[in-house]
Amino acid sequence: MQQILSGHTGLGLLINLNWDRILYLATLAVALMAGAFVGSHF
Numbered sequence: 183m184q185q186i187l188s189g190h191t192g193l194g195l196l197i198n199l200n201w202d203r204i205l206y207l208a209t210l211a212v213a214l215m216a217g218a219f220v221g222s223h224f
Contacts, residue, residue: 197204
């Protein structure tokens with residue numbers, strides 16, 4: 183049980199340290215999908 187909890191907190195720390203990179207990748211993915219949508223419909 184302790185190993186599971188420490189792994190969970192490690193994952194939380196990793197997300198807290200890299201949330202800006204995750205946000206950047208999500209923004210990039212949304213921009214690419216929007217560009218594909220506009221390119222295929224107009």
